[in-house]
Amino acid sequence: MELANVVPWGRSFAEYQAMFGLPEDDLKKRILGCGDGPASFNAEGTKRGSQITSCDPVYQFETKEIRRRIDEVYPDIMTKMKQGADNYIWDSLGSVEELGKVRMKAMSEFLSDFDTGRHQGRYVPASLPSLPFPDSGFDLALCSHYLFLYSDHVDEVAHLESMRELCRVASEVRVFPVVSLDGTASKHLDSVVTALSAGGIEVSLQAVSYRFQKGATEMFVAKSV
Numbered sequence: 759m760e761l762a763n764v765v766p767w768g769r770s771f772a773e774y775q776a777m778f779g780l781p782e783d784d785l786k787k788r789i790l791g792c793g794d795g796p797a798s799f800n801a802e803g804t805k806r807g808s809q810i811t812s813c814d815p816v817y818q819f820e821t822k823e824i825r826r827r828i829d830e831v832y833p834d835i836m837t838k839m840k841q842g843a844d845n846y847i848w849d850s851l852g853s854v855e856e857l858g859k860v861r862m863k864a865m866s867e868f869l870s871d872f873d874t875g876r877h878q879g880r881y882v883p884a885s886l887p888s889l890p891f892p893d894s895g896f897d898l899a900l901c902s903h904y905l906f907l908y909s910d911h912v913d914e915v916a917h918l919e920s921m922r923e924l925c926r927v928a929s930e931v932r933v934f935p936v937v938s939l940d941g942t943a944s945k946h947l948d949s950v951v952t953a954l955s956a957g958g959i960e961v962s963l964q965a966v967s968y969r970f971q972k973g974a975t976e977m978f979v980a981k982s983v
Protein backbone atom coordinates (compact mmCIF):
# COMPACT_ATOMS: atom_id res chain seq x y z
CA MET A 759 0.00 0.00 0.00
CA GLU A 760 1.26 3.47 -0.88
CA LEU A 761 0.08 6.32 1.31
CA ALA A 762 -0.35 8.50 -1.78
CA ASN A 763 -3.23 6.19 -2.83
CA VAL A 764 -4.94 6.26 0.56
CA VAL A 765 -7.88 8.56 1.22
CA PRO A 766 -8.19 8.54 5.04
CA TRP A 767 -11.71 9.22 6.32
CA GLY A 768 -12.84 8.06 9.75
CA ARG A 769 -16.12 7.79 11.60
CA SER A 770 -16.85 8.26 15.31
CA PHE A 771 -17.76 5.81 18.07
CA ALA A 772 -21.37 7.08 18.03
CA GLU A 773 -21.57 6.35 14.31
CA TYR A 774 -20.23 2.81 14.84
CA GLN A 775 -22.86 2.28 17.55
CA ALA A 776 -25.62 3.35 15.17
CA MET A 777 -24.22 1.45 12.15
CA PHE A 778 -23.83 -1.80 14.05
CA GLY A 779 -26.58 -1.45 16.67
CA LEU A 780 -24.17 -1.90 19.57
CA PRO A 781 -25.86 -2.12 22.99
CA GLU A 782 -23.73 -2.10 26.18
CA ASP A 783 -23.65 -5.94 26.21
CA ASP A 784 -21.95 -5.99 22.80
CA LEU A 785 -19.43 -3.42 24.00
CA LYS A 786 -18.26 -5.88 26.68
CA LYS A 787 -17.24 -8.38 23.99
CA ARG A 788 -13.77 -8.86 22.50
CA ILE A 789 -14.20 -6.70 19.38
CA LEU A 790 -12.21 -6.53 16.15
CA GLY A 791 -12.69 -3.44 13.99
CA CYS A 792 -11.46 -4.50 10.57
CA GLY A 793 -10.59 -1.67 8.20
CA ASP A 794 -11.04 0.91 10.99
CA GLY A 795 -8.47 3.27 9.43
CA PRO A 796 -8.55 6.68 11.13
CA ALA A 797 -11.96 6.10 12.79
CA SER A 798 -12.14 6.98 16.51
CA PHE A 799 -14.08 3.81 17.41
CA ASN A 800 -11.07 2.23 19.14
CA ALA A 801 -9.84 5.45 20.81
CA GLU A 802 -13.27 6.34 22.23
CA GLY A 803 -14.28 2.73 22.97
CA THR A 804 -11.04 2.05 24.88
CA LYS A 805 -11.66 5.15 27.04
CA ARG A 806 -15.13 3.72 27.79
CA GLY A 807 -13.60 0.41 28.90
CA SER A 808 -14.19 -1.75 25.82
CA GLN A 809 -11.67 -4.28 24.55
CA ILE A 810 -11.17 -3.29 20.90
CA THR A 811 -8.47 -4.29 18.42
CA SER A 812 -8.41 -2.44 15.10
CA CYS A 813 -6.63 -3.66 12.00
CA ASP A 814 -5.97 -1.79 8.77
CA PRO A 815 -3.16 -1.63 6.19
CA VAL A 816 -2.80 2.10 6.90
CA TYR A 817 -1.44 1.30 10.38
CA GLN A 818 1.93 0.50 8.80
CA PHE A 819 2.47 4.28 8.53
CA GLU A 820 3.55 6.73 11.23
CA THR A 821 1.16 9.14 12.95
CA LYS A 822 2.71 12.17 11.27
CA GLU A 823 2.47 10.55 7.83
CA ILE A 824 -1.22 9.71 8.29
CA ARG A 825 -1.90 13.23 9.65
CA ARG A 826 -0.20 14.79 6.63
CA ARG A 827 -2.22 12.62 4.25
CA ILE A 828 -5.50 13.52 6.03
CA ASP A 829 -4.71 17.25 5.67
CA GLU A 830 -3.70 16.73 2.03
CA VAL A 831 -6.91 14.98 0.91
CA TYR A 832 -9.43 16.82 3.10
CA PRO A 833 -10.20 19.74 0.70
CA ASP A 834 -10.68 17.32 -2.20
CA ILE A 835 -13.06 15.11 -0.19
CA MET A 836 -15.08 18.18 0.81
CA THR A 837 -15.36 19.24 -2.84
CA LYS A 838 -16.48 15.74 -3.87
CA MET A 839 -19.01 15.55 -1.00
CA LYS A 840 -20.51 18.87 -2.14
CA GLN A 841 -20.78 17.57 -5.69
CA GLY A 842 -22.42 14.31 -4.53
CA ALA A 843 -24.50 15.80 -1.67
CA ASP A 844 -27.76 14.49 -3.17
CA ASN A 845 -26.61 10.91 -2.51
CA TYR A 846 -26.73 11.49 1.26
CA ILE A 847 -29.31 12.22 3.95
CA TRP A 848 -28.38 15.35 5.89
CA ASP A 849 -30.94 15.14 8.75
CA SER A 850 -28.39 14.51 11.48
CA LEU A 851 -25.11 15.86 10.05
CA GLY A 852 -26.73 19.01 8.65
CA SER A 853 -24.24 20.10 5.98
CA VAL A 854 -21.02 19.14 4.24
CA GLU A 855 -19.15 21.62 6.50
CA GLU A 856 -20.60 19.99 9.63
CA LEU A 857 -19.73 16.54 8.27
CA GLY A 858 -16.15 17.75 7.75
CA LYS A 859 -15.93 18.91 11.38
CA VAL A 860 -17.31 15.60 12.71
CA ARG A 861 -14.92 13.54 10.58
CA MET A 862 -11.88 15.71 11.47
CA LYS A 863 -12.74 15.43 15.18
CA ALA A 864 -12.94 11.63 14.88
CA MET A 865 -9.64 11.49 12.97
CA SER A 866 -7.90 13.78 15.52
CA GLU A 867 -9.01 11.45 18.33
CA PHE A 868 -7.60 8.52 16.38
CA LEU A 869 -4.29 10.34 15.74
CA SER A 870 -3.93 11.24 19.45
CA ASP A 871 -4.43 7.59 20.40
CA PHE A 872 -2.51 5.87 17.60
CA ASP A 873 1.01 5.71 19.09
CA THR A 874 -0.18 4.52 22.50
CA GLY A 875 -2.67 2.08 20.98
CA ARG A 876 -0.08 0.66 18.61
CA HIS A 877 2.27 -0.09 21.52
CA GLN A 878 -0.62 -1.71 23.39
CA GLY A 879 -1.39 -3.88 20.35
CA ARG A 880 -4.77 -2.19 19.74
CA TYR A 881 -3.83 -1.04 16.22
CA VAL A 882 -2.50 -3.85 14.05
CA PRO A 883 -1.27 -3.35 10.47
CA ALA A 884 -3.08 -6.08 8.49
CA SER A 885 -5.11 -6.54 5.31
CA LEU A 886 -7.98 -8.79 4.37
CA PRO A 887 -8.20 -11.51 3.22
CA SER A 888 -5.48 -12.68 5.61
CA LEU A 889 -5.50 -11.57 9.24
CA PRO A 890 -2.80 -12.28 11.87
CA PHE A 891 -5.29 -13.42 14.54
CA PRO A 892 -6.09 -16.87 15.97
CA ASP A 893 -9.32 -18.76 15.28
CA SER A 894 -12.21 -17.34 17.35
CA GLY A 895 -9.90 -14.72 18.90
CA PHE A 896 -12.81 -12.26 18.92
CA ASP A 897 -16.50 -12.44 19.82
CA LEU A 898 -17.47 -9.77 17.32
CA ALA A 899 -15.83 -8.42 14.15
CA LEU A 900 -17.08 -5.14 12.66
CA CYS A 901 -16.28 -3.94 9.17
CA SER A 902 -17.44 -0.42 8.31
CA HIS A 903 -17.34 1.06 4.83
CA TYR A 904 -14.97 -1.37 3.14
CA LEU A 905 -16.50 -4.75 2.15
CA PHE A 906 -19.63 -4.48 -0.05
CA LEU A 907 -19.23 -0.66 -0.36
CA TYR A 908 -16.20 -1.00 -2.65
CA SER A 909 -17.67 -3.85 -4.71
CA ASP A 910 -16.37 -2.33 -7.95
CA HIS A 911 -12.80 -2.29 -6.56
CA VAL A 912 -12.75 -5.46 -4.41
CA ASP A 913 -13.76 -8.49 -6.49
CA GLU A 914 -16.01 -11.44 -5.63
CA VAL A 915 -13.15 -13.79 -4.70
CA ALA A 916 -11.70 -11.19 -2.32
CA HIS A 917 -15.15 -10.70 -0.77
CA LEU A 918 -15.62 -14.44 -0.23
CA GLU A 919 -12.12 -14.95 1.18
CA SER A 920 -12.42 -11.85 3.40
CA MET A 921 -15.79 -12.86 4.82
CA ARG A 922 -14.55 -16.40 5.53
CA GLU A 923 -11.47 -14.94 7.22
CA LEU A 924 -13.56 -12.63 9.41
CA CYS A 925 -15.77 -15.63 10.35
CA ARG A 926 -12.62 -17.58 11.25
CA VAL A 927 -11.37 -14.95 13.71
CA ALA A 928 -14.74 -13.95 15.22
CA SER A 929 -17.87 -15.86 16.15
CA GLU A 930 -20.04 -13.01 14.83
CA VAL A 931 -19.29 -10.64 11.95
CA ARG A 932 -21.19 -7.46 11.08
CA VAL A 933 -20.61 -5.45 7.91
CA PHE A 934 -22.09 -2.04 7.09
CA PRO A 935 -23.29 -1.02 4.57
CA VAL A 936 -24.40 -3.74 2.16
CA VAL A 937 -24.77 -1.26 -0.70
CA SER A 938 -22.04 -0.11 -3.09
CA LEU A 939 -20.95 3.47 -3.67
CA ASP A 940 -23.94 3.98 -6.03
CA GLY A 941 -26.39 3.12 -3.23
CA THR A 942 -27.63 -0.15 -4.76
CA ALA A 943 -27.18 -3.62 -3.24
CA SER A 944 -23.63 -4.94 -3.62
CA LYS A 945 -23.21 -7.26 -6.59
CA HIS A 946 -21.29 -9.65 -4.27
CA LEU A 947 -23.98 -9.93 -1.61
CA ASP A 948 -25.76 -12.98 -3.06
CA SER A 949 -22.58 -15.00 -3.53
CA VAL A 950 -21.36 -14.16 -0.02
CA VAL A 951 -24.73 -15.24 1.43
CA THR A 952 -24.68 -18.50 -0.58
CA ALA A 953 -21.06 -19.36 0.27
CA LEU A 954 -21.30 -18.65 4.00
CA SER A 955 -24.66 -20.45 4.33
CA ALA A 956 -23.19 -23.48 2.55
CA GLY A 957 -20.39 -23.44 5.12
CA GLY A 958 -22.90 -23.66 8.00
CA ILE A 959 -22.76 -19.98 8.92
CA GLU A 960 -26.05 -18.26 9.78
CA VAL A 961 -26.44 -15.05 7.75
CA SER A 962 -29.01 -12.28 7.88
CA LEU A 963 -29.59 -8.63 7.01
CA GLN A 964 -30.69 -6.45 9.92
CA ALA A 965 -32.08 -2.91 9.84
CA VAL A 966 -29.99 -0.32 11.72
CA SER A 967 -30.73 3.23 12.89
CA TYR A 968 -27.75 4.88 11.12
CA ARG A 969 -28.73 7.06 8.16
CA PHE A 970 -26.30 8.85 5.87
CA GLN A 971 -25.72 7.30 2.44
CA LYS A 972 -29.04 6.87 0.64
CA GLY A 973 -29.96 3.16 0.47
CA ALA A 974 -27.63 2.19 3.35
CA THR A 975 -30.10 1.04 6.00
CA GLU A 976 -29.01 -2.51 6.81
CA MET A 977 -26.02 -4.40 8.17
CA PHE A 978 -24.94 -7.88 7.14
CA VAL A 979 -24.64 -10.31 10.06
CA ALA A 980 -22.84 -13.68 9.94
CA LYS A 981 -22.85 -15.99 12.97
CA SER A 982 -20.91 -19.20 13.32
CA VAL A 983 -23.33 -21.75 14.81
Ligand SMILES: C[S@@+](CC[C@H](N)C(=O)[O-])C[C@H]1O[C@@H](n2cnc3c(N)ncnc32)[C@H](O)[C@@H]1O
Nearest residue numbers: 767768769793794795797816885886902903904
Ligand atom coordinates in the same frame (compact mmCIF):
# COMPACT_ATOMS: atom_id res chain seq x y z
C1 LIG B 1 -13.64 4.25 3.80
S1 LIG B 1 -12.43 3.74 4.96
C2 LIG B 1 -13.45 3.34 6.37
C3 LIG B 1 -12.75 3.59 7.67
C4 LIG B 1 -13.58 3.25 8.91
N1 LIG B 1 -13.95 1.84 8.92
C5 LIG B 1 -14.82 4.08 9.01
O1 LIG B 1 -15.91 3.60 8.69
O2 LIG B 1 -14.69 5.26 9.38
C6 LIG B 1 -11.95 2.15 4.36
C7 LIG B 1 -10.80 1.53 5.15
O3 LIG B 1 -10.53 0.22 4.62
C8 LIG B 1 -9.14 0.01 4.71
N2 LIG B 1 -8.73 -1.09 3.83
C9 LIG B 1 -8.35 -1.03 2.53
N3 LIG B 1 -7.99 -2.26 2.09
C10 LIG B 1 -8.15 -3.11 3.14
C11 LIG B 1 -7.94 -4.52 3.32
N4 LIG B 1 -7.51 -5.30 2.32
N5 LIG B 1 -8.20 -5.06 4.53
C12 LIG B 1 -8.65 -4.29 5.55
N6 LIG B 1 -8.87 -2.94 5.43
C13 LIG B 1 -8.63 -2.37 4.25
C14 LIG B 1 -8.57 1.37 4.30
O4 LIG B 1 -7.21 1.51 4.67
C15 LIG B 1 -9.52 2.31 5.03
O5 LIG B 1 -9.03 2.66 6.31
